[in-house]
Amino acid sequence: MSACDDAGIAVTDVDGFAFYRGGVDAGLLAQTLGIDEITFCASLSGAGGGSAGSLGLAAAAIQSGMATVVACPMAFQQIGTRFGAAYARDGVGGGPLYNHASPEDDYLRPADLVAPAQMFGLIAQRHMHKYGTTREAFAEVAITFRDNARKTPGSLMTKPMTREDYFNARMISDPICLFDCCVESEGAGVVLVTSLERARDLRKTPVEVLASVHGGEGDWGQGIMWLNMPDEIFSSSGHRGIAKRMYERAGIKPADVDVAMIYDHFAPMVLLQLEDYGFCAIGESNDFVLDGNIRMDGAIPVNPNGGQLSNGYLIGFSLVTEAVRQVRGEGANQVAGAEVALVTGGPAALPVSGSLLRAVR
Amino acid sequence: METMERLAQLGLYPTKDTLPFWEALLAGSLVACQCANCGRFRQPPSGFCPGCQHSAVRWQRLDGAGTIYSFTWARHGFTPDLRDRVPYAIALVELDDAPGIRLIANILDAEEGQVAIGAKVVADHRNAADARIDFVLSGTADA
Ligand SMILES: [Zn+2]
Numbered sequence: 001m002s003a004c005d006d007a008g009i010a011v012t013d014v015d016g017f018a019f020y021r022g023g024v025d026a027g028l029l030a031q032t033l034g035i036d037e038i039t040f041c042a043s044l045s046g047a048g049g050g051s052a053g054s055l056g057l058a059a060a061a062i063q064s065g066m067a068t069v070v071a072c073p074m075a076f077q078q079i080g081t082r083f084g085a086a087y088a089r090d091g092v093g094g095g096p097l098y099n100h101a102s103p104e105d106d107y108l109r110p111a112d113l114v115a116p117a118q119m120f121g122l123i124a125q126r127h128m129h130k131y132g133t134t135r136e137a138f139a140e141v142a143i144t145f146r147d148n149a150r151k152t153p154g155s156l157m158t159k160p161m162t163r164e165d166y167f168n169a170r171m172i173s174d175p176i177c178l179f180d181c182c183v184e185s186e187g188a189g190v191v192l193v194t195s196l197e198r199a200r201d202l203r204k205t206p207v208e209v210l211a212s213v214h215g216g217e218g219d220w221g222q223g224i225m226w227l228n229m230p231d232e233i234f235s236s237s238g239h240r241g242i243a244k245r246m247y248e249r250a251g252i253k254p255a256d257v258d259v260a261m262i263y264d265h266f267a268p269m270v271l272l273q274l275e276d277y278g279f280c281a282i283g284e285s286n287d288f289v290l291d292g293n294i295r296m297d298g299a300i301p302v303n304p305n306g307g308q309l310s311n312g313y314l315i316g317f318s319l320v321t322e323a324v325r326q327v328r329g330e331g332a333n334q335v336a337g338a339e340v341a342l343v344t345g346g347p348a349a350l351p352v353s354g355s356l357l358r359a360v361r
Numbered sequence: 362m363e364t365m366e367r368l369a370q371l372g373l374y375p376t377k378d379t380l381p382f383w384e385a386l387l388a389g390s391l392v393a394c395q396c397a398n399c400g401r402f403r404q405p406p407s408g409f410c411p412g413c414q415h416s417a418v419r420w421q422r423l424d425g426a427g428t429i430y431s432f433t434w435a436r437h438g439f440t441p442d443l444r445d446r447v448p449y450a451i452a453l454v455e456l457d458d459a460p461g462i463r464l465i466a467n468i469l470d471a472e473e474g475q476v477a478i479g480a481k482v483v484a485d486h487r488n489a490a491d492a493r494i495d496f497v498l499s500g501t502a503d504a
Contacts, residue, residue, distance in 0.1 A: 084439060085439035085440055088439060088440045102374075103374060103375055103376045103378070103379045103405065104405045106373045106374065106375060106379065106383075106405075107404070107405050107464075107465055107494075108465060109371075109372055109373060110373075110386075110465075110466075110467075110492055110493045110494040111451050111452075111465045111466050111467045111493075111494055112435065112443060112446065112449065112451070112467065113451050113465055114439050114440060114443065115435075115437075115439045117437070118433050118435055118451055121433035122431045122432065122433050122451070122453060123431070125431045125432060125433055125478070126430070126431040126478070129431070129478045170436070170437075171434070171436045171437075172436060172437045173433045173434065173435050173436060173437065173451075174432075174433050174434045174436070175433075176433075218411070227453055227463060227465060228403075228404050228462055228463050234431075
């Protein structure tokens with residue numbers, strides 16, 4: 001409702017829904033909101049990898065004429081075993097990503113590999129070995145985002161974090177420590193997508209979807225649940241293919257991006273996405289980050305709202321809504337003059353996703 | 362059928378494509394799924410080669426020697442039954458006899474600092490009856 005008020009669109013004008021990670025029940029939404037008829041209803045497969053991609057489904061529906069106003073809602077409530085133990089086989093019916101009937105998942109169990117933190121630990125450790133990446137860079141990510149969260153009302157983690165605090169934090173799964181992990185939470189968000197023509201007449205500055213892509217390379221496949229990716233892309237975020245396609249479709253370069261909302265379930269994965277999205281060369285994110293480039297006054301400010309590490313974890317969607325705020329100039333911790341925003345989906349099993357948004361003024 | 366029941370007790374639900382791996386593991390050995398057409402190994406085992414799109418499979422028996430590709434020390438007990446187990450070492454092990462694939466394994470009997478990328482390991486079957494995929498160190502990491 002508040003998204004409709006914000007845009008100046010009647011909630012009954014919504015005729016489409018686009019989701020990711022299972023989404024929200026479209027029938028329930030339609031009956032609850034009193035919508036005459038739904039003409040488009042689609043979801044990206046996979047999990048958090050698609051968080052930046054439901055916008056692309058919505059834009060495709062608008063462009064093809066299948067719908068006129070598409071809502072991309074995300075609501076997240078945690079019941080039973082938490083996401084931290086997503087692949088565990090015990091708990092209430094197993095973790096949220098535990099798949100009882102998957103013969104592939106069987107290969108995670110004989111080594112008690114149950115947690116995303118452990119899986120991303122394996123990827124981060126390889127990156128450190130291959131490129132000399134250090135925990136100092138992970139600390140820079142965590143501390144920068146904490147500083148940003150402190151300037152953003154509603155953030156869950158607002159205690160100042162020093163370098164000493166970071167290195168004193170207990171280790172979860174080497175090299176990932178407590179402060180490298182996102183803050184699990186609950187919440188909801190929604191973005192409305194319509195034609196640019198219609199958006200121009202609405203209340204707020206329209207934001208154009210320059211490109212929104214999803215998918216990814218077969219060599220990445222199930223990613224963290226597979227761990228048999230070829231060495232060339234093992235210590236990556238799995239986003240290289242879609243990043244290239246996204247920039248091509250948008251017709252812009254990494255240097256044209258003013259603010260980046262980067263999926264930060266684990267701090268090391270921010271570094272790997274900085275590489276895959278072309279802000280620095282492959283293997284050079286350690287120095288890039290330590291040079292201060294992701295800070296508010298750096299070359300590419302990242303997650304000015306504090307991201308999922310310190311603001312809150314909505315499986316990526318709070319990054320999407322903040323990207324919209326930033327290009328409209330409405331961020332609580334605003335990047336000065338931001339016109340173009342990148343928002344990425346989770347480094348996860350395919351599909352992964354990425355979007356570029358630009359304010360139309 | 363007994364094998365399937367035993368595996369189900371362990372929370373494992375193989376298909377015809379993965380069963381030979383688990384049967385071998387329970388019997389105290391490792392095998393890898395290899396394309397009978399192009400020779401490419403694949404893990405997990407499946408009925409289709411991503412390299413040449415053929416479906417014929419041969420099972421390569423492995424001598425168990427391998428190298429650590431990456432590792433992590435699990436220190437947080439994410440579930441009640443793991444709280445007594447931490448810390449334990451999880452590693453991705455590349456196998457000498459099956460280039461191109463990795464097994465997700467535990468490294469047993471290792472001290473902190475000994476588990477390293479590049480360290481030589483060998484399969485250990487003391488927990489074979491529980492279908493565990495375990496290795497122990499057999500040398501030190503190459504510099
Ligand atoms: Zn083949």
